Amino acid sequence: MSSTLAQLEVMTEASPNLSLPLTGKIALITGASKGIGASIATKLHSQGATVIINYSRDPTPAAALVAQLGPFRSHHIKADVSSVTECKRLVDETVSRYGRIDILVLNAGVLPNRDLAATTEDEFDGTFAVNVKGPYFITQAAAPHIPSGGRVVFFSTSLTAATTVTPNYLLYIATKGAVEQMTRVLAKDLGRRGICVNCVSPGPTGTDLFYNGKPQAVVDMIAGWNPMGRIGTPEEVANVVRFLAGHESAWVNGQNMRVNGGMA
Template identity: 30%
Template structure:
């Protein structure tokens, strides 16, 4: 039986105006969720709201690093939809600099949004979730939280902390019916990535990813939707790297690929 407007589950997606967050919103709408998208970029958020033109979509301008704004936003979601069943902490910022050039403000900007924002949003959403017996939280970390990369000392550290925060939240909130898990995307083909990833960086990634390509926003969104679904009802405190095998790989992929090419050429010549 198709869910009605009043029985459809509700998901809150932070950083929902563009990129991975936008794809997550779209995926949940297709699965008959009511969706509340929070984003600090008011102009882009307004365009996103207009493009959906859907009564099941609520756009809220919010800086997730500000607890008071987060609290007001969750109050609006509860007032509009009556409940919250899932939260996706996707909002994040990145500043790429050599480690000795990172300023105090750089560090604070990244931690305030990537780590503190996820903490505040979960605190606020969990209180609403408990009124209806629980729910699911998915934190969006990064492969940079699992393995070190150059120029990402603040970003990578914030995502590593988010991965551990996931475990802390899962340990306590799981006891009251709220599952908390984490998705760590590898490089994803977003508009932002196209702007900041040079041909050399793209080659570096391909040289380290066994699947030899970037991921798509849809692939990330599908993993998030699964973790929020009943099919994942006994998964709690876990981090899933959606990265084409990037975290699993060591050195030697380019050499292996060359040797395969040579072997294939020899075989074809016979």
């Protein structure tokens, strides 16, 4: 599809909803076929944005989400964000279709349970490739196509600040510490062009991935770490991304938004 035709479809679909705050915006979201990413795509789409749903392997959830949202303002692209070549292709396909990227959300990530003794070199390299190298090089490829007023949203975790963190999160936390520093420095760099760069750091969030393999007693224990006594929802995280994606956040730059109900 040509970029002209794609833009026409965006305008046609958006025309009845010109009052929506993200009307006309192009949002690329990595790891967006399930969980928090899917909630972000749904939220931004509901606010008028055209959403590009990236996935790495199984096309079924991504296709189902596009079918749910409608084909005019949603599109899915397969790309493995651990590969620099794939990162560039993901950006190139988005720009070829829509002409620019207004909102870039780097949500894709992996969460290994590895302490120091259990970590192998392959696991170290693979985790850093997805969680750090991918966001780094997607942003590098996308930056020339992000206009003034654009938004970049990285993802970390509240575990970087939580006293309850356990040794098995060492490898994961190491990658997210790097992401937080990328946010801090890129806010200075891209901020010169009027682009805001921020980070969202959820606490325990009720996705299928979070619940998988956890007995109820463990879920209850984790919920008990929070003063509100519960697990967060993907929609609550998506609401914060929606704020950072919109014009209301124009003076929020270089910040790490911890979405955890007071856990950390």
